[in-house]
Amino acid sequence: MPTGDAQETRRRLVEAAYSEFAAHGIAGARVDRVAATAGVNKALIYFHFGNKEGLFTAVFEQIVNQTLAEAPMDAADLPGYAGRLFDAGQAHPDALRLATWHRLERAADHAPLQAVLEANQSKIDAIAKAQAAGRVTTSYTPAEILALVLTIANMWTVMTPEMHLAGPTDSTTRRALVVTAVATLVNP
């Protein structure tokens, strides 16, 4: 394989790692498989990312950036934002699996990810402005509103398989429920 293009190597490793981590989690992921799938020498994983943890962080930061690009927040229209987050979750089910592995396997003993902290803070600031402008209820703090919106937008992805069978099963009805529930909670 061509070793000249470091950026291309990095891109292929992150792409291969995305699937590997989504399927097996962090402890279960094998860097050998990632290297083989990417068609890259395993040593390059350590060169580019330091270790398996560093590789996971690179994958996770890509997801954060992808979600920010696909579902930009409009604090004056949080129900619409929730709908876009729902759509992004439908389009990339693996992204939410990765977020869950992040929570299950890393939350206890790892530093929070800077990219996620910054993305959250800029959303919280925007919600505070929308509250000041009378566009969003002031019954909750800006952080509470963001927590409620994220929770409801992703509600179907964290549901037990058994509730999936009981609830509405088509994505149009599920999306409508997300948008309506968020509107009920956050509209002034």
Added chain:
Amino acid sequence: MPTGDAQETRRRLVEAAYSEFAAHGIAGARVDRVAATAGVNKALIYFHFGNKEGLFTAVFEQIVNQTLAEAPMDAADLPGYAGRLFDAGQAHPDALRLATWHRLERAADHAPLQAVLEANQSKIDAIAKAQAAGRVTTSYTPAEILALVLTIANMWTVMTPEMHLAGPTDSTTRRALVVTAVATLVNP
């Protein structure tokens, strides 16, 4: 160890398996460790539960029964029910980790658990009755209401570690948010 008391052996195995699965998930759990922690011969795991999957099912059904006992549903007071679910989640954080492993590792290729299906259906029936009695909004179907209540009651357990830092950090404020949000959504 005494082998006469099969029920006691079973109880010790389920207790040991609870911690093992919570920490490592299904793929990562080792029956050898479960047997050692329980002080029981590994062969008895296969005798009582068939395989590792069967052991997980036994653990999960115990959690379902424990949650039903600690947080009984009152369809006429869903905000109160959400508060009790929040309390149960605080008291047994491992239970929600196990529910997440169940979703991540089993949803794709396993039959839904009968105990969970039945628990959900009886709740949905109770919500339908409360709607008919004018105690719960009819803006959503009974299954949608149950989905919203469960989602919000457990919202802090599925949040990213980064949102945990941004949102309210004390459990009194978190519980109040859960109860208020459910009331806003489901009261008629």
